[in-house]
Amino acid sequence: MDFFLDTGIISEIEEAATWGIIDGVTTNPSLIAQTGRTQEEVITDITKIIDGPISAEVISTEREAMIKEGAKLAEINENIVIKLPLTIDGISACKWFSDNNINTNVTLCFSANQALLAAKNGATYISPFLGRLDDISHDGVQLINEIRQVYDNYGFQTQILAASIRHPMHVKECALIGADVATMPIKVVKQLFKHQLTDQGLEQFLKDHANANK
Ligand code: E4P
Numbered sequence: 001m002d003f004f005l006d007t008g009i010i011s012e013i014e015e016a017a018t019w020g021i022i023d024g025v026t027t028n029p030s031l032i033a034q035t036g037r038t039q040e041e042v043i044t045d046i047t048k049i050i051d052g053p054i055s056a057e058v059i060s061t062e063r064e065a066m067i068k069e070g071a072k073l074a075e076i077n078e079n080i081v082i083k084l085p086l087t088i089d090g091i092s093a094c095k096w097f098s099d100n101n102i103n104t105n106v107t108l109c110f111s112a113n114q115a116l117l118a119a120k121n122g123a124t125y126i127s128p129f130l131g132r133l134d135d136i137s138h139d140g141v142q143l144i145n146e147i148r149q150v151y152d153n154y155g156f157q158t159q160i161l162a163a164s165i166r167h168p169m170h171v172k173e174c175a176l177i178g179a180d181v182a183t184m185p186i187k188v189v190k191q192l193f194k195h196q197l198t199d200q201g202l203e204q205f206l207k208d209h210a211n212a213n214k
Contacts, residue, residue: 027046
């Protein structure tokens with residue numbers, strides 16, 4: 001399972017990159033806006049830290065404009081993945097990018113049927129948003145299950161990129177189902193390391209060592 005960091009904050013990416021477990025980065029217009037910088041500046045900086053897929057989302061909403069904007073973003077670096085919203089125009093633009101060998105991440109997916117459409121047009125990644133479904137009392141993890149089954153039924157190669165992850169249970173459940181990627185904020189990545197028995201055990205080991213070496 002690949003781990004992507006879901007952020008536009010460079011210091012977070014630099015910090016997590018040292019842990020060796022981050023395979024890529026996802027951004028969206030809201031995350032870029034939080035940085036107060038342009039998307040091009042942020043994405044260019046990320047390419048200097050992470051040698052893996054980096055999702056940059058188009059702002060345009062019409063097919064032709066999406067293609068133009070996405071093609072320009074793709075020129076920044078070969079690792080750029082063009083993020084497209086799950087609309088008719090977005091899915092249609094996805095086909096153009098697939099035909100032109102440019103990787104795509106179809107975002108804002110909330111149903112298995114939407115995921116099927118993205119796969120039919122050769123999306124590299126589909127991003128189902130777990131947390132936002134949970135927020136409205138729907139089962140986000142169940143959506144990952146359904147998409148896994150649909151893709152496996154037909155042998156689609158589109159990778160399931162579990163997004164809008166809010167806590168470590170989301171990560172575990174997605175891993176059990178077989179999601180290909182989980183993208184998460186740095187806070188959740190840090191939580192994955194934690195276990196109180198690890199902390200207690202280490203404290204005891206260090207105490208015993210110190211006592212024995214007085
Ligand atoms: C993923 O690509 C999205 O940018 C992100 O996971 C959305 O998460 P949120 O629902 O916490 O905003």
